[in-house]
Amino acid sequence: MKRVLPLLAIVLSVFMLVGCGNKEVVNDTPDPVVKEIPVVAETPAVAGTPVVAGTPVVEGTPVVEGTPVVEGTPVVEVAVEVLPEEVIQPLEENVWVKYMIQPNDYLTKIALQEYGVVTMWRDIWDWNVEVIGSNPDLIYPFEELSLKKDAADVEGITVCEYEAYTVQEGDNLWCISKKLYGNSYAWIVLLRDNMEVLGNDYNSITAGMVLKVRTEL
Numbered sequence: 001m002k003r004v005l006p007l008l009a010i011v012l013s014v015f016m017l018v019g020c021g022n023k024e025v026v027n028d029t030p031d032p033v034v035k036e037i038p039v040v041a042e043t044p045a046v047a048g049t050p051v052v053a054g055t056p057v058v059e060g061t062p063v064v065e066g067t068p069v070v071e072g073t074p075v076v077e078v079a080v081e082v083l084p085e086e087v088i089q090p091l092e093e094n095v096w097v098k099y100m101i102q103p104n105d106y107l108t109k110i111a112l113q114e115y116g117v118v119t120m121w122r123d124i125w126d127w128n129v130e131v132i133g134s135n136p137d138l139i140y141p142f143e144e145l146s147l148k149k150d151a152a153d154v155e156g157i158t159v160c161e162y163e164a165y166t167v168q169e170g171d172n173l174w175c176i177s178k179k180l181y182g183n184s185y186a187w188i189v190l191l192r193d194n195m196e197v198l199g200n201d202y203n204s205i206t207a208g209m210v211l212k213v214r215t216e217l
Contacts, residue, residue, distance in 0.1 A: 093151040100217065103141045103183065107132075114147055123148075141185050142217070144192070162193070162212040169207045180213050189217065 099110065107121035114120075125136045128145045132138070165176065173187035181189070191202050194211050198204050205211075 094148050095151045095154055096146050097149055097154060099145045099147050100189075101139055101141050101143045101145060103185070105139065105141065107136055107139065110145070114149075140188075141183070142188050161215045163215055165211050165213045167205055167207055167209040167211060171207070172205060173202050176211070176213075181217055186217060189214065 099114065101110075107124055108118050111120035111124055112118050121136070124145060124147065125132055127148060131143055131145060165180065167176070173190045174184045177186040177190055178184045187202065190211060190213065191198060193214065197209065197211065
């Protein structure tokens with residue numbers, strides 16, 4: 001009996017060991033809970049523009065590509081120099097008028113009469129050097145000079161009135177001028193007014209030719 005007890009204890013121990021080996025091992029550690037991460041739509045990145053968290057977006061402010069916006073950076077105002085508008089002085093409107101030299105005229109007399117300044121004779125000479133020539137003291141009556149005047153001082157253009165004259169046998173420009181204008185030197189006026197008929201040759205006048213003559217000089 002005493003031998004049986006130890007053997008029984010050994011058999012029970014063996015059964016217990018076998019039973020423990022076949023027992024299912026249950027892991028009591030809970031599975032980790034995996035939270036779903038929300039999918040955020042991809043924000044298009046602006047090339048070269050770093051995104052600074054917390055930078056307020058000012059509506060209407062243009063975003064310059066490649067320029068980082070740094071929060072708290074003071075805005076430096078650039079002073080733009082405003083130039084005054086160019087003051088354009090209005091140019092005096094000058095016109096050219098014709099002046100016919102009268103008998104006993106001379107340049108200083110004409111300057112005083114037309115401009116009120118005697119020294120303007122030199123300007124008159126410069127403007128008409130081709131007509132007067134190199135000697136300003138030698139001018140001829142009934143020649144025409146060009147005078148520059150302010151348009152405001154010119155009252156108007158005098159229109160010459162003409163009448164027809166038929167050349168008689170033996171007439172020439174000298175005698176016609178003496179007869180109609182009272183001065184033989186006025187022949188130059190007849191020649192100038194009848195260039196289309198006579199040309200530059202005052203000797204081309206012939207009897208029966210019709211010339212236009214001024215009603216007054």
